[in-house]
Amino acid sequence: MLLAGLTRLEYRGYDSSGLALVDNSDMTRLRVAGRVAELAQRAEALSGRCGVAHTRWATHGEPNEANAHPHLGGDNVLIVHNGIIENHRALRDELSSLGYRFTSDTDSETIAHLIHHALRDTDDLPTAVRAAMARLQGAFAIGVVCRDHPERVVCARRGSPLVLGLGFGERFFASDIAALLPLTQRMIHLEDGDIAELTRDAIRIVDQDGASVERPARTVDVAADSAELGQYRHFMQKEIFEQPGAVTDTLARALELGCRAELFGHGADDAFARAPAVRIVACGSSYHAGLVARYWIEEWTGLPVSVDIASEYRYRNGREQDGTLVVAISQSGETADLLAAVRAAKERGDVRVMAICNVAHATLTREADLLFLTQAGIEVGVASTKAFLTQLVALHVFALALARTRATLAEPELNRLGGQLAALPAQIAQTLALEQDIEHWAQELAHYDHTLFLGRHTLYPIALEGALKLKEIAYIHAEGYAAGELKHGPLALVDEHMPVIVCVSHDALLDKLASNVREVQARGGKVFVLAEAGTEAEFDGAHRLLTVPVTGGALAALTMTLPLQLLAYHTACRKGTDVDKPRNLAKSVTVE
Structure with a gap:
C-alpha cells in the first residue's frame, strides 16, 4: 500500500524516497537516493502493520540517502515531513547541545529529535507531537510512527496539505488524495493546526488548542484510475489529450446558467456589481492565465485590472480599495505564496476573494468568499x-458574468460570446489533430539552445506560457515577449541560431505582427508561425507555418495554447528528458 501510494505521488517529489514500518516492537527503515521503483525493489521482503513513506523534493541538503525521509529521532521515532522549518538552525543547535546527533543536512530531522525529546515528559505520542509543533516555525505536514506506540500513526499539518482516508479496518493519511483513491474515496481534510491519531479502526483529531474536534468526512468523486497512464507514453501527453473533456466538464454548468454571477457562489452578484477594481494573484502558469483574463475583463467591463505574481504581491506594501475583487488562481489550492497573498489582501482592505481552483476542499477554496471549481481532474504531469x-x-x-452583472455588454453580444464557448471543445479536439505536424517542428527545435516566442494582445501571455513549457520540460532557454517589444532589446539576439515562434490570431493587430515577423526574417531568423486560418498570406516566406482553427477572436488564446503544449512535449521527447518529472521542479509548491 505504501509503495503504491508513493508511486502515485511521485510527481510531487522524486529526488529520493523511503519508508518505515512498525510491527509490534520491530521498526524498519529503508531509504534510497532514487525513484520509487528502486525503493520497491529493495523493499520486496519487508512487511508491517503500520508505516509511513515519502518521496522527497530537496529543499535542505542534496538528494542522497542520508537526507531521504523518514528521519530518525533518538532510537524510536520516525517522521516524514513536507514543508520547510524556518527556525531549524536554532533548533539544531539546541538539540545538539542536548546530545542529539544529526545525520542529515535537512530541516526535517529536527522534528524527529524534538518529538523524541518531548516523549521524555509524556507517554502520549499526540501530546509529544503537539509539544514539538509549538517549537516549529514555518510550514509543514508530518507523519510520525514510534516503536513504543505500535499500530498507530500521528499526523499533523500547519500550512501544508494533509488528508485522511477512511478504509474498512484501515486508516490512511497522505499529502494528496491521489495516493488514496485506490484504497478509499472517503476522505477527511484536516484544518490548519490539526493533529490526528490514526489506528486501524479510529481517528482522533485535536485542533491547535488541543481540543477534540470532528472534521467532516466527504466522498471524493474522482475515478481511481485518473492517475493511471493508460495508452499514453507520458502523463503530460495524456493530459493534453484530456483537454476537450476537461473543458466540456468545466463549462457544463456555466453554459446551462448562461455565464451568470450565481456560478461563483452566494453574494457574487452583489460583489460583482460593486467592485471598483479586480486584482488577480497567481503563480507560474496560473499567472499567465490571469494575464490573458486582464484583456477580457478590461475590454468587456471597463474595470481596472492588475495581475500580480503572488510571491511579489505578498511582500509589497499598499492598500486595496474596499470592494475590490481579488481573484486567486491555483490548480492545487495549496500554493504557499498564493495563500499568503490572499491573506495579505484581506489585511489591506475590505476585499472579496474569489478562488479559481481545481481541488474542491483545498485551503484556498475554504478561505475564499467566492469560488469557481475547474473540472480538470487529477493532473500528474x-x-x-x-x-x-x-x-x-x-x-x-x-469575465462574461462580470459584464452581464454590470450591464457593460449588450445581451446579443453576451449570447454570441457564450456561443463561442459552446463550440470550444470541438475546436480543441480539432487543434489536437495537428500533433503529427508539431512533431516535425519538434525534431528541428530540439537542436537549438535558445528560442524566442512572440505574441500580441491575449497571445502575448500565451507566448510566455509556451516559453515556460519549453523551459520546464525540454530544458531549452526560452523567452516570451510582446511582439511590439521586439525592437526594444530581443531583436539583438535574433540570428540563424535563434528560432522565433510566433502566435497569430485574426485580429486588428495582424498587420503589426506581420511587420514584426519581417524584422526577424530580415536578420536571418527562422520564423515558425502558428496562425489562425485566413491569416497565412501575411506570413509568406516563414520557415515553418501551421494553421490552427479560427475561434472567433477572444478564444484564440485557448486554442493557440495546445500546439505550444505539444511542441514542448515532443521537443522534450526528442531530447530524452524526463517529461513528467523535470529536474528541480515539483508539482505543488507548498513551501515559500
Missing part, C-alpha cells in the same frame, strides 16, 4: 496543461 486551459475557461466565464 508537473508542467500544467489541462489545469491551465480550464483556468482560462473559468476566467472567460468570470
Whole structure:
C-alpha cells in the first residue's frame, strides 16, 4: 500500500524516497537516493502493520540517502515531513547541545529529535507531537510512527496539505488524495493546526488548542484510475489529450446558467456589481492565465485590472480599495505564496476573494468568499496543461458574468460570446489533430539552445506560457515577449541560431505582427508561425507555418495554447528528458 501510494505521488517529489514500518516492537527503515521503483525493489521482503513513506523534493541538503525521509529521532521515532522549518538552525543547535546527533543536512530531522525529546515528559505520542509543533516555525505536514506506540500513526499539518482516508479496518493519511483513491474515496481534510491519531479502526483529531474536534468526512468523486497512464507514453501527453473533456466538464454548468454571477457562489452578484477594481494573484502558469483574463475583463467591463505574481504581491506594501475583487488562481489550492497573498489582501482592505481552483476542499477554496471549481481532474504531469486551459475557461466565464452583472455588454453580444464557448471543445479536439505536424517542428527545435516566442494582445501571455513549457520540460532557454517589444532589446539576439515562434490570431493587430515577423526574417531568423486560418498570406516566406482553427477572436488564446503544449512535449521527447518529472521542479509548491 505504501509503495503504491508513493508511486502515485511521485510527481510531487522524486529526488529520493523511503519508508518505515512498525510491527509490534520491530521498526524498519529503508531509504534510497532514487525513484520509487528502486525503493520497491529493495523493499520486496519487508512487511508491517503500520508505516509511513515519502518521496522527497530537496529543499535542505542534496538528494542522497542520508537526507531521504523518514528521519530518525533518538532510537524510536520516525517522521516524514513536507514543508520547510524556518527556525531549524536554532533548533539544531539546541538539540545538539542536548546530545542529539544529526545525520542529515535537512530541516526535517529536527522534528524527529524534538518529538523524541518531548516523549521524555509524556507517554502520549499526540501530546509529544503537539509539544514539538509549538517549537516549529514555518510550514509543514508530518507523519510520525514510534516503536513504543505500535499500530498507530500521528499526523499533523500547519500550512501544508494533509488528508485522511477512511478504509474498512484501515486508516490512511497522505499529502494528496491521489495516493488514496485506490484504497478509499472517503476522505477527511484536516484544518490548519490539526493533529490526528490514526489506528486501524479510529481517528482522533485535536485542533491547535488541543481540543477534540470532528472534521467532516466527504466522498471524493474522482475515478481511481485518473492517475493511471493508460495508452499514453507520458502523463503530460495524456493530459493534453484530456483537454476537450476537461473543458466540456468545466463549462457544463456555466453554459446551462448562461455565464451568470450565481456560478461563483452566494453574494457574487452583489460583489460583482460593486467592485471598483479586480486584482488577480497567481503563480507560474496560473499567472499567465490571469494575464490573458486582464484583456477580457478590461475590454468587456471597463474595470481596472492588475495581475500580480503572488510571491511579489505578498511582500509589497499598499492598500486595496474596499470592494475590490481579488481573484486567486491555483490548480492545487495549496500554493504557499498564493495563500499568503490572499491573506495579505484581506489585511489591506475590505476585499472579496474569489478562488479559481481545481481541488474542491483545498485551503484556498475554504478561505475564499467566492469560488469557481475547474473540472480538470487529477493532473500528474508537473508542467500544467489541462489545469491551465480550464483556468482560462473559468476566467472567460468570470469575465462574461462580470459584464452581464454590470450591464457593460449588450445581451446579443453576451449570447454570441457564450456561443463561442459552446463550440470550444470541438475546436480543441480539432487543434489536437495537428500533433503529427508539431512533431516535425519538434525534431528541428530540439537542436537549438535558445528560442524566442512572440505574441500580441491575449497571445502575448500565451507566448510566455509556451516559453515556460519549453523551459520546464525540454530544458531549452526560452523567452516570451510582446511582439511590439521586439525592437526594444530581443531583436539583438535574433540570428540563424535563434528560432522565433510566433502566435497569430485574426485580429486588428495582424498587420503589426506581420511587420514584426519581417524584422526577424530580415536578420536571418527562422520564423515558425502558428496562425489562425485566413491569416497565412501575411506570413509568406516563414520557415515553418501551421494553421490552427479560427475561434472567433477572444478564444484564440485557448486554442493557440495546445500546439505550444505539444511542441514542448515532443521537443522534450526528442531530447530524452524526463517529461513528467523535470529536474528541480515539483508539482505543488507548498513551501515559500
